[in-house]
């Protein structure tokens with residue numbers, strides 16, 4: 048956290064955007080646009096070239112065409128802070144995107160392999176894991192790698208651009224804790240996950256009984272959070288518990304007054320009554336595997352550390368002589384399962400990177416074609432004029 052964001056309280060707390068995460072840093076970032084008479088706001092929903100932005104003047108619908116980039120990573124996204132036209136302009140445009148602190152990116156599945164920004168300016172990635180089923184530590188490792196691959200705003204398609212330092216902080220929440228028969232078992236499960244995720248906070252929570260909820264409320268109270276996890280992990284239940292009411296009900300009531308129905312029904316960014324912001328987009332719900340190489344290194348830091356002592360710098364830790372990783376397995380210092388998960392993640396990650404590279408190459412080819420066609424059209428136009 049930067050020094051000035053610690054001083055965020057120096058902002059008048061009555062500023063209508065404070066519940067949405069507005070702080071002194073954003074204010075400073077926005078200053079030049081304020082001078083131009085633009086409104087600050089946070090994007091709560093995006094669809095096809097239009098977005099809903101929460102501003103001091105309420106939620107406004109704005110056109111993103113003005114900032115349309117060719118780079119899919121720079122497309123306006125839920126969570127972005129933007130400058131929009133003041134009232135009276137029609138259409139209202141998003142004039143600029145304030146630099147993102149973090150971006151949550153996924154490498155899309157099957158058809159398209161470009162990175163897709165799912166949420167931005169996220170501080171906490173809450174990984175929900177159900178205690179109603181047997182713990183799958185490998186899956187938790189995967190989600191952690193994804194969480195840690197959330198990256199700085201400048202990150203583009205390349206894995207090298209992903210950085211953990213500027214990314215969101217992961218938290219593992221073991222849900223449905225009420226289903227665990229006794230406290231000793233629960234403590235053991237928490238310990239197990241803590242061992243898998245060194246340095247990552249692990250909380251056991253029961254959305255139903257309320258146990259552990261206060262700790263989670265405190266964690267998410269300090270910024271913007273997303274909930275990740277498999278379907279059935281308890282994300283919606285947790286979201287409702289954090290919101291203090293059933294979201295669906297909230298949406299229905301807002302619909303009833305007929306005001307801004309369109310915007311409230313599908314709002315993907317919500318201010319929590321206890322502080323903090325929750326982002327929940329359909330994209331986040333279906334999250335698969337991102338380009339997570341940096342994240343892999345973070346989660347498996349002890350393996351990466353060992354690997355620096357391998358004789359060959361490109362050691363695959365399969366059967367190479369002088370392999371420090373295999374030596375650690377032999378001595379019992381490193382578990383086999385841990386190395387297996389590491390390998391699996393690396394392999395999956397490489398597939399995604401390969402796809403991304405192929406995609407990039409075809410993008411570049413398309414770009415050349417486009418320029419070629421443009422050049423040709425320009426030439427034809429000239430000819431037409433001169434002939």
Ligand code: GDP
Nearest residue numbers: 223225253254255277278279280281282283284
């Ligand atoms: P999502 O798919 O991750 O959004 O999961 P849901 O929130 O829909 O929850 C899946 C199921 O788990 C539902 O039947 C919930 O009632 C149940 N569930 C969620 N939280 C808890 C909890 O704290 N305790 C128990 N016993 N069940 C829960």
Ligand code: ZN
Nearest residue numbers: 357362364370
């Ligand atoms: Zn090795």
